[in-house]
Amino acid sequence: MSQQKSIVIIGAGLAGLSAGCYAQTNGFKSQIFEHHTVPGGVAAAWKRQGYLIDGGIHFIMGHKPGTALYEIYKELGASDPSLYVDMASYGRFIQETEGIDLLVGMDLAQLAEDLKSLAPKDASIIDEVIQGARSMRGHDLSTVGMSQPPELTSPLSQFRELWQMRTVMKYFSGRYSRKICDFVKDVKTPWLRDFFCSLFLPESPAWFIMMVLALLADKQCAFLSRGCLDFVQSIEKHYKALGGETTYHATVDKILVEHDRAVGIRLTDGREYRADYVISACDSYSTIFGMLEGRYVNAKIKKRHETWETSRPFLSVSYGVNRRFSGEAPFWTIMLDDPVVVANETIRGLFIRILNYGDGFAPAGKSVLQAEIETSFAYWHDLQSKDRSAYDLEKQRVANEFLSRIEKYFPGLPSQVEVVDVATPYTTWRYTLNRNGAWGGWLMTADTIMKRIERRLPGLQHFYLAGQWVMSGGVPPSLYSGRHSIQLICHDEKKVFVNTAA
Ligand SMILES: Cc1cc2nc3c(=O)[nH]c(=O)nc-3n(C[C@H](O)[C@H](O)[C@H](O)COP(=O)(O)OP(=O)(O)OC[C@H]3O[C@@H](n4cnc5c(N)ncnc54)[C@H](O)[C@@H]3O)c2cc1C
Structure with missing residues (x-):
């Protein structure tokens, strides 16, 4: 043997x-x-x-x-x-300056209608993105090309995969492979660009955004319960x-x-x-x-x-709060009217997670709310190594600034906060040794x-x-x-x- x-x-x-x-x-x-x-x-x-602070996978x-x-x-x-909770919506998109507040649901027709009623001058690009997503529905696209390592992928298996995708092939090349932010750069409604760019990463190809929308519509996305x-x-x-x-x-x-x-x-x-x-x-x-x-x-x-480039690292502030957020969408993107400066950068968008889709994140009657941004690794790494107390103070300042921006949606929130946890790119690096604190x-x-x-x-x-x-x-x-x-x-x-x- x-x-x-x-x-x-x-x-x-x-x-x-x-x-x-x-x-x-x-x-x-x-x-x-x-x-x-x-x-x-x-x-x-x-x-x-x-409280359980979840610093990872969103969905x-x-x-x-x-x-x-x-x-x-x-x-x-x-x-x-x-282990899973089906996503009932992709989340809420708020553009404070323009007064836009939109729930991104799973129904593509509804999404197209909502977007077009708020941005009628951009009906054609909205239709184009939604049409792309519709075409991708029912296809098992999230793992295309992954069945084997490159060393074992034969031309025949590559051809088979391409053949399965033939009806959606046009979306994987040409203008659809441009960054979503470039794809929508000529929109006439400025907030619509923020909307599309914040659906995933601004550098993601347009086809990837269409694929995410298709997976949502197919009910193939879940939170980790x-x-x-x-x-x-x-x-x-x-x-x-x-x-x-x-x-x-x-x-x-x-x-x-x-x-x-x-x-x-x-x-x-x-x-x-x-x-x-x-x-x-x-x-x-x-x-x-x-x-x-x-x-x-x-x-x-x-x-x-x-x-x-490595994926830009996150800073996340988690608040353990003595209240529930029943009925609120678990993801929010807020484009701030009053931006926050973090690591010498002006932060216009806050990504909010409300971890209200499972009971295990907080004691009964309480919840975790999280605010996340992309930020500089070098800034947080250097601050931590030069002056630990300045690093701690800066984390506290950022946590307070974010809370002051979120409070308007949940009056009284600061008085309900019991725990504040701030994880910086330095934290990610310390626990994973990932270059530049990269998340992905x-x-x-x-x-x-x-x-x-x-x-x-x-x-x-x-x-x-x-x-x-x-x-x-x-x-x-x-x-x-x-x-x-x-x-x-x-x-x-x-x-x-x-x-x-x-
Ligand atoms: C906030 C956040 C949100 C995310 N959201 C999503 C999402 O919604 N959907 C999705 O699909 N993905 C998401 N991701 C990405 C996904 O979680 C990661 O891509 C994936 O988990 C990476 O796994 P990995 O094993 O490749 O790498 P890693 O998780 O980086 O694992 C590498 C491991 O190696 C260890 N290690 C490093 N150096 C050494 C060493 N010298 N000796 C021993 N051990 C070492 C590290 O400690 C680490 O445990 C998210 C990630 C983050 C951080």
Whole structure:
């Protein structure tokens, strides 16, 4: 009988856990080493005085049977319907200066009608976006191109995928692949540009926005009912049930290489662990240029790490409040009449999350409300390292400023606040070691989202990359990327890859 081969995985984020589950399913002996004390990576939630502060995943796609993604959740032990709450709306969009207050529901016809009645001069672009979303309905698009790693994708399988998408193909090229903000730049109604740009990231291609609207209309989007840690823990539980091992508070410093073959890892405390294969499911810059000292790169890899932008990090302020927000939409975008200056930037838009879709976020009768913005990593990192008390004071100031802007919607809110928690990009970096405190790998643009990044490094055997730095950020790509790393190992071992344990 052949001896069971071993795999060391760096990082217990979604990609590392996914790699671990498929490693076990395919008969390998795997061990995950994680820098933090808990699994999840950027999909993080933490307790504060009885409140659950969810600092991660806003919503999830493909939680219902009938999609490729649902099968992945099932394979990873995360398909229990109680983990999810169907989204009943995408949220509320408020433009204070113009007095716009719009609920973005799931019904595309209604959305088109509402938008056109408020912005009649822009009826044609509204119709175009909604028509794109309508055309994408019923297609399982959120995981297109993800079934296999680039190294194993044959021209025939690529053709098959393209063929399945033939009716919506026109949306994936030409003007629809422009940034949504550029796509709508000529609108005659200024707030409409803010509306479209804030539906996801302003750099996302227009087709991605159409796809999100289509998924919403198809009722394929959900909140995590008990927050992202619970989602993560269900995958970790599955991994352990399959026999996988985790070591927390274990930061990998070096990938051990002998004769151009990865043979294990060394932790910052000097402990070494050897294995037949190594998968890195964490920040690719520190993996390639730190743990591997930049010895296995080519021009493409160098260029990517030198020129691609990382996703802009978040600052989130969470308020534990002694009140309920029954009936309020869980997501709000508020374009402020009175902007706030944070990290030397003028912040016009606040993204608000009201975590009122599950009972686990707060004690009975209470809630968590969160305000989130994108901000500079360098500013918060430098402030923290130069002057810790100035950093704390600035966090407090920002929390007060945000609260003063939100109060008008919930009079008396400041007196109901029991807990304030501020997480900056420095916080994200501290707990994940992600470059620039990034929340989602590379900045999602039409270009980066379509790039197929190879999982092997040139000249290095028995080593694979996984996670949000080899696909775009987001739950589906991260889960798929973990699966890809095991598909590649199975391929190299001349084994047939299996999805579920025998
Ligand atoms: C606020 C927020 C909202 C989001 N919203 C959504 C959403 O609505 N929908 C969606 O699909 N996605 C969303 N995402 C993105 C999604 O959560 C991530 O893309 C995904 O979870 C990334 O998983 P990962 O495993 O690839 O990377 P990570 O989560 O970054 O995991 C990497 C892990 O490696 C560990 N690590 C790093 N260096 C080392 C080392 N040297 N040694 C040991 N361990 C190490 C880190 O601690 C971390 O645990 C959101 C993310 C954030 C932060």
